[in-house]
Amino acid sequence: MPYAHPEYLVDTEWVAQHLDDPNVRIIESDEDPLLYPIGHIQNSVQVDWFSTLQHPLRRDFLTKEQFEEVASKLGITNDTTVVFYGDKSNWFACYALWLFQYYGHNNVKIMNGGRTKWEQEKRPLVKDVPSFARTTYSAKEADKSIRAFRDDVFKQLETKKPLVDVRSLKEYTGELLHMPNYPQEGATRGGHIPGAVSIPWAQATNEADATFKTPEELRALYEGKNIKADGEIIAYCRIGERSSLTWFVLKYLLGYPTVKNYDGSWTEWGNLVDAPIEK
Amino acid sequence: MSLPSKLQEIVDDFAGMSRDEKIETLIGYAESLPELPERYKEERSQMEAVPECMTPVFLIGEKQADGGLVFHFDIPPQSPTVRGLAAILATGLNGCTPEEIITVPADFYTPMNLEEAISGQRLNGFRGVLAHMKQAAVKAMSE
Numbered sequence: 281m282p283y284a285h286p287e288y289l290v291d292t293e294w295v296a297q298h299l300d301d302p303n304v305r306i307i308e309s310d311e312d313p314l315l316y317p318i319g320h321i322q323n324s325v326q327v328d329w330f331s332t333l334q335h336p337l338r339r340d341f342l343t344k345e346q347f348e349e350v351a352s353k354l355g356i357t358n359d360t361t362v363v364f365y366g367d368k369s370n371w372f373a374c375y376a377l378w379l380f381q382y383y384g385h386n387n388v389k390i391m392n393g394g395r396t397k398w399e400q401e402k403r404p405l406v407k408d409v410p411s412f413a414r415t416t417y418s419a420k421e422a423d424k425s426i427r428a429f430r431d432d433v434f435k436q437l438e439t440k441k442p443l444v445d446v447r448s449l450k451e452y453t454g455e456l457l458h459m460p461n462y463p464q465e466g467a468t469r470g471g472h473i474p475g476a477v478s479i480p481w482a483q484a485t486n487e488a489d490a491t492f493k494t495p496e497e498l499r500a501l502y503e504g505k506n507i508k509a510d511g512e513i514i515a516y517c518r519i520g521e522r523s524s525l526t527w528f529v530l531k532y533l534l535g536y537p538t539v540k541n542y543d544g545s546w547t548e549w550g551n552l553v554d555a556p557i558e559k
Numbered sequence: 560m561s562l563p564s565k566l567q568e569i570v571d572d573f574a575g576m577s578r579d580e581k582i583e584t585l586i587g588y589a590e591s592l593p594e595l596p597e598r599y600k601e602e603r604s605q606m607e608a609v610p611e612c613m614t615p616v617f618l619i620g621e622k623q624a625d626g627g628l629v630f631h632f633d634i635p636p637q638s639p640t641v642r643g644l645a646a647i648l649a650t651g652l653n654g655c656t657p658e659e660i661i662t663v664p665a666d667f668y669t670p671m672n673l674e675e676a677i678s679g680q681r682l683n684g685f686r687g688v689l690a691h692m693k694q695a696a697v698k699a700m701s702e
Binding site: 312313314315317318328330331367395396519 | 582583585586589614637638639640641643675676677678679680681
């Protein structure tokens with residue numbers, strides 16, 4: 281059984297063969313922003329989930345116009361194949377890919393295994409930051425079919441449709457809010473959205489080389505918790521980064537047609553007055 | 560309350576740096592963080608874990624003959640930001656007494672303006688590491 285949409289994945293060798301391909305832009309997106317300046321894949325550019333992709337003022341992403349500016353500066357055209365890779369099993373690479381899709385860039389791929397696998401294979405990393413000729417990128421209107429807002433989550437609760445909580449088990453049970461001497465930042469209440477099943481994001485990846493698990497393993501993991509292709513699924517975590525990896529897995533590796541990422545996630549829900557919580 | 564002088568010096572240095580200099584200096588700190596001494600490698604369990612960080616961080620405060628504390632860390636090389644932040648704290652506070660360590664304000668790093676280099680979210684780790692260094696200091700006071 282192959283992945284449902286294998287065209288959304290490339291391996292490290294594919295990337296090594298396309299370092300100078302003018303139709304390909306390689307983007308590093310990490311949890312740790314110092315990794316890129318220490319060493320990155322030749323001709324790759326850095327996109328930081330926070331300083332590059334978040335709105336400077338509101339809690340939101342860049343606007344369409346701001347996104348066009350970022351893409352243009354990185355020398356990306358509407359036809360460019362954009363390949364994302366990063367640390368921690370491509371967790372933030374998936375976040376960046378999700379946002380590119382949100383603004384209609386569909387020609388996107390994840391380098392399976394990310395930095396971990398690239399480094400394990402002793403492939404070269406460089407410090408030179410490339411610059412590419414500016415383009416005029418034109419984004420589409422935001423694709424809200426892949427993004428859930430809090431009202432969508434309330435509707436999801438009413439209609440008893442599936443929710444996946446991809447945080448660690450201790451965050452799901454609310455235990456992490458009770459850390460002595462250190463109130464967990466971000467939410468005033470602990471627990472999870474009622475009815476959400478716990479499938480921590482990292483279970484979709486292999487710890488050894490940060491690649492995704494096989495289609496069979498993934499299907500067993502999600503179907504085993506009743507997260508199936510015919511469900512309209514919403515995934516969430518703390519701020520929507522880890523759940524973008526789960527979104528990628530469900531949508532492209534398993535081919536589920538309707539999957540949304542709730543980027544408000546626990547830092548919104550756990551602070552929302554009158555929102556139901558389960559522990 | 561003033562900061563221990565070495566830590567104050569680091570804070571002042573960062574305050575005057577450009578964004579690129581901050582990144583470069585943080586990388587320098589990350590690379591300078593010493594390896595965990597052999598004697599602790601087998602006993603990481605007696606070290607304090609810092610669960611606020613996205614990466615596994617262990618630290619231990621070692622009491623010296625003069626009453627000062629020296630901190631050792633175990634943080635993977637794949638997490639240079641947390642390593643850099645821990646190295647700043649170690650450089651700034653090593654040799655300080657537990658009393659000096661527990662009075663370091665939790666927001667001491669505000670003038671460093673690190674947000675422009677690594678974003679505010681990632682400073683949670685900074686606060687987490689400091690909080691656990693303080694716990695180690697409190698423990699040392701009661702020993």
